[in-house]
Amino acid sequence: MELFVEHGYERTTTADIAARAGLSERTYFRHFPDKREVLFDATHLLDSLVVDGIAAAPADVAPLDALGGGLHAGAVMLDGLGDHARARTAVIASQAELRERELAKMSGLVAASAAALVQRGVDEAPALLAAEAGVAAFRVAFERWVSTPAGPPLPDVVDAVLAELRAVVAPA
Amino acid sequence: MELFVEHGYERTTTADIAARAGLSERTYFRHFPDKREVLFDATHLLDSLVVDGIAAAPADVAPLDALGGGLHAGAVMLDGLGDHARARTAVIASQAELRERELAKMSGLVAASAAALVQRGVDEAPALLAAEAGVAAFRVAFERWVSTPAGPPLPDVVDAVLAELRAVVAPA
DNA sequence: GTCTATAGTCCGATAGAC
DNA sequence: GTCTATCGGACTATAGAC
Numbered sequence: 264m265e266l267f268v269e270h271g272y273e274r275t276t277t278a279d280i281a282a283r284a285g286l287s288e289r290t291y292f293r294h295f296p297d298k299r300e301v302l303f304d305a306t307h308l309l310d311s312l313v314v315d316g317i318a319a320a321p322a323d324v325a326p327l328d329a330l331g332g333g334l335h336a337g338a339v340m341l342d343g344l345g346d347h348a349r350a351r352t353a354v355i356a357s358q359a360e361l362r363e364r365e366l367a368k369m370s371g372l373v374a375a376s377a378a379a380l381v382q383r384g385v386d387e388a389p390a391l392l393a394a395e396a397g398v399a400a401f402r403v404a405f406e407r408w409v410s411t412p413a414g415p416p417l418p419d420v421v422d423a424v425l426a427e428l429r430a431v432v433a434p435a
Numbered sequence: 436m437e438l439f440v441e442h443g444y445e446r447t448t449t450a451d452i453a454a455r456a457g458l459s460e461r462t463y464f465r466h467f468p469d470k471r472e473v474l475f476d477a478t479h480l481l482d483s484l485v486v487d488g489i490a491a492a493p494a495d496v497a498p499l500d501a502l503g504g505g506l507h508a509g510a511v512m513l514d515g516l517g518d519h520a521r522a523r524t525a526v527i528a529s530q531a532e533l534r535e536r537e538l539a540k541m542s543g544l545v546a547a548s549a550a551a552l553v554q555r556g557v558d559e560a561p562a563l564l565a566a567e568a569g570v571a572a573f574r575v576a577f578e579r580w581v582s583t584p585a586g587p588p589l590p591d592v593v594d595a596v597l598a599e600l601r602a603v604v605a606p607a
Numbered sequence: 608g609t610c611t612a613t614a615g616t617c618c619g620a621t622a623g624a625c
Numbered sequence: 626g627t628c629t630a631t632c633g634g635a636c637t638a639t640a641g642a643c
Contacts (some may be wrong), residue, residue, distance in 0.1 A: 276638065277638075288639095292639085292640065297640075326603060327604055359539070363538065366538040367535045367538060370538055388575075391575055392575060392600050392604075393604070395572070395575060396571060396604050399567035400564065400567070403563055403564060424564070427560060431499060431565045432564075432604040433606055434601045434605055449614065450613085458632090459633075465631080469614075470614065470615090
């Protein structure tokens with residue numbers, strides 16, 4: 264992150280990163296499959312929080328509500344990271360290949376969330392749709408939170424955006 | 436596509452592709468910014484169909500219904516491509532970097548759809564949420580259609596999945 | 608750790624179309 | 626005369642094979 268913030272992502276080579284860590288470039292690629300992944304290594308933590316939150320919901324809770332609880336838990340964690348999360352987001356936004364990887368990670372969160380809903384007894388089709396819609400709302404909420412540093416905390420934004428989602432998707 | 440199907444994507448070099456087209460590798464990169472993009476060059480056609488479909492909806496139609504009309508129009512086109520669309524999807528599914536690019540293109544469709552909804556007078560926040568949810572449903576429908584070659588045509592699947600989305604996101 | 612292939616950029620040169 | 630398409634060569638970084 265120091266190198267990326269100081270010189271920019273694309274002008275930082277994998278050799279630079281390895282040198283800063285006191286390692287050889289080859290060893291860098293032993294820890295990370297490619298250059299981008301160093302920025303996404305911790306995303307599995309978010310996945311775990313969301314999945315655990317889904318599993319912790321009472322049995323009679325609707326799929327999107329169970330997911331909402333998991334996303335809320337993930338939002339609490341990200342909100343705690345504060346400026347670090349915003350700095351990381353700025354680096355990712357600066358480069359198309361990083362934005363692509365970010366989308367792939369969100370897709371992984373969708374899959375993990377859907378699986379956790381299926382685990383609760385939800386059928387696969389509605390589980391996948393609830394996961395897609397819920398994570399999309401989470402992504403929208405995160406963007407809104409990042410762009411308003413003086414605004415409300417992320418968990419509140421997530422809850423609000425989920426409510427907006429329900430309103431706009433509501434059957435006529 | 437011939438080279439990708441015959442030898443696989445990663446064992447086909449940009450030099451191979453250029454040679455098959457009777458061009459130099461350098462000229463390949465004049466037409467496409469990177470190796471993957473050759474598989475996604477036509478995606479703007481889908482964007483146009485969806486955007487035009489949104490614009491063509493009557494003024495009193497709800498955001499997600501307007502988007503549904505656009506997605507339906509796009510689905511008619513893709514359904515017509517039939518086996519070619521399925522072959523292309525198989526190539527993309529075979530490689531992580533291609534799946535990432537596909538997600539990026541879908542993200543572009545979300546942005547274009549949201550802009551078309553705003554053009555209709557919808558506020559930005561609900562426009563973005565409707566676009567995210569609707570395109571997610573479209574993606575789910577496409578996957579279902581690809582995996583069931585003997586199943587119903589894509590436009591029908593899209594309509595069905597959009598209805599499923601409404602049911603699972605419906606306010607309690 | 609070494610060695611190598613591939614992707615992708617930069618520079619410049621050429622030639623036909625309008 | 627400008628625009629667009631082509632090609633060639635040298636170069637770097639990423640990434641994989643061994």
